[in-house]
Amino acid sequence: MSDRIYLGLPGLATDVTTLKEVFRYRVNMYTIKEEREIEPETFAHLVSSTLYEKRFGPYFIEPVMAGLEKTPSGAYKPFIAATDLIGCLNFAKDFVVAGTASTKLYGVAEGLWEPDLEPEDLFETCAQTLLNAVDRDAYSGWGAEVHLITKDKVIKRTLKGRMD
Amino acid sequence: MEAISHAGIVIGVLSKDGVVLAAEKKVTGKLLDMSGATGGSYGGSGEKIFLLNSNVISGVAGITADANSLVNYARQAAQRHLFSYNEDIPVELLAQRLCDLKQGYTQYGGLRPFGVSLLYAGYDPHYQFQLYHSDPSGNYSGWKATCIGANNGTATSLLKQDYKEDISVEDAIELVLKVMSKTMDSTTLGSEKLEFATLTLDASKQPKAKIYNPAEIDALLQKHGLGKKEEGDAAAPAPGDLTL
Numbered sequence: 015m016s017d018r019i020y021l022g023l024p025g026l027a028t029d030v031t032t033l034k035e036v037f038r039y040r041v042n043m044y045t046i047k048e049e050r051e052i053e054p055e056t057f058a059h060l061v062s063s064t065l066y067e068k069r070f071g072p073y074f075i076e077p078v079m080a081g082l083e084k085t086p087s088g089a090y091k092p093f094i095a096a097t098d099l100i101g102c103l104n105f106a107k108d109f110v111v112a113g114t115a116s117t118k119l120y121g122v123a124e125g126l127w128e129p130d131l132e133p134e135d136l137f138e139t140c141a142q143t144l145l146n147a148v149d150r151d152a153y154s155g156w157g158a159e160v161h162l163i164t165k166d167k168v169i170k171r172t173l174k175g176r177m178d
Numbered sequence: 179m180e181a182i183s184h185a186g187i188v189i190g191v192l193s194k195d196g197v198v199l200a201a202e203k204k205v206t207g208k209l210l211d212m213s214g215a216t217g218g219s220y221g222g223s224g225e226k227i228f229l230l231n232s233n234v235i236s237g238v239a240g241i242t243a244d245a246n247s248l249v250n251y252a253r254q255a256a257q258r259h260l261f262s263y264n265e266d267i268p269v270e271l272l273a274q275r276l277c278d279l280k281q282g283y284t285q286y287g288g289l290r291p292f293g294v295s296l297l298y299a300g301y302d303p304h305y306q307f308q309l310y311h312s313d314p315s316g317n318y319s320g321w322k323a324t325c326i327g328a329n330n331g332t333a334t335s336l337l338k339q340d341y342k343e344d345i346s347v348e349d350a351i352e353l354v355l356k357v358m359s360k361t362m363d364s365t366t367l368g369s370e371k372l373e374f375a376t377l378t379l380d381a382s383k384q385p386k387a388k389i390y391n392p393a394e395i396d397a398l399l400q401k402h403g404l405g406k407k408e409e410g411d412a413a414a415p416a417p418g419d420l421t422l
Contacts (some may be wrong), residue, residue, distance in 0.1 A: 035264070036261070038260070042257055043254070043257055046229060047250075074407055
């Protein structure tokens with residue numbers, strides 16, 4: 015969505031494309047009017063209200079977002095959030111999951127995650143959680159993609175998973 | 179129409195590799211809080227030059243309230259186009275969208291027209307760099323160099339004299355600043371009276387709008403020998419420069 019906000023959209027493929035475009039529209043309008051980049055928390059509320067607009071005919075999507083928010087002192091603080099398909103926000107301190115493997119993801123993440131992980135350890139935790147949860151899920155698999163967002167760069171890694 | 183002929187002047191010059199816009203600010207004074215005017219590449223919070231889309235900047239002359247409303251409409255129209263076609267809006271289409279709106283207000287009773295003239299400086303892959311002008315009636319036309327606002331007759335004739343077909347952006351910037359210094363009421367040019375923006379292509383051939391912030395404007399004026407240093411003889415030609 016921006017250099018420091020990433021959004022995952024698991025769900026109906028047509029809604030993924032549509033929502034990607036809707037959010038681009040709204041983030042662009044925000045940026046041009048406010049003359050600054052949108053903050054992750056503001057973006058989370060934008061996602062929430064966009065989804066709730068379609069309360070009685072929702073997009074079949076459960077968004078997950080991650081980003082770095084600017085603190086008043088100018089430093090960056092990690093941020094994650096997720097919503098359900100009608101925009102109920104969940105600002106978690108530890109982890110957020112969504113998709114067909116979400117039940118399994120909860121279990122593995124609960125076991126592997128610990129507070130204040132360093133970037134590379136966080137990547138390993140995330141990668142292991144994903145690969146192991148997905149192996150227990152019939153609907154998802156065939157590899158994974160992990161974006162590690164740090165204050166001066168974003169590292170994208172493509173993981174190989176079981177192909178059966 | 180009356181408001182426009184009293185408004186601060188806005189000049190636009192087209193070149194092969196970019197478009198240049200400059201505008202004269204009328205609302206000034208040392209008590210005016212300009213801390214909100216950041217400039218840069220986001221929106222342009224000045225009084226007269228705005229970013230409409232990543233590929234279009236505009237300069238406005240006339241009733242500021244009407245202009246703000248039109249700028250908002252243009253930004254929405256541009257994003258709507260991006261949403262529908264996954265492409266930046268062509269410059270002429272954006273000018274057309276605004277003119278359709280403006281024309282509507284001349285036709286239906288009960289409402290007054292928008293008291294605003296606009297210059298649109300933009301880029302699209304089909305026609306490269308373009309410069310358009312639209313008036314309150316909804317007429318629009320494309321130009322190589324044009325201006326709106328007070329003293330636009332003087333500025334037009336200066337532009338006519340000095341515009342060359344194969345002008346570069348650098349020369350266009352110089353031309354715009356020179357015409358600006360000759361037509362503005364004040365004797366010295368400075369960032370408190372001037373807004374300035376360019377639209378060029380970046381290394382990856384994507385349009386790049388740059389709305390100068392006050393410090394950058396002063397640096398630019400200094401570079402072209404029109405800055406405050408030469409207090410009192412700002413209109414005099416810089417060493418080595420020919421008179422307009």
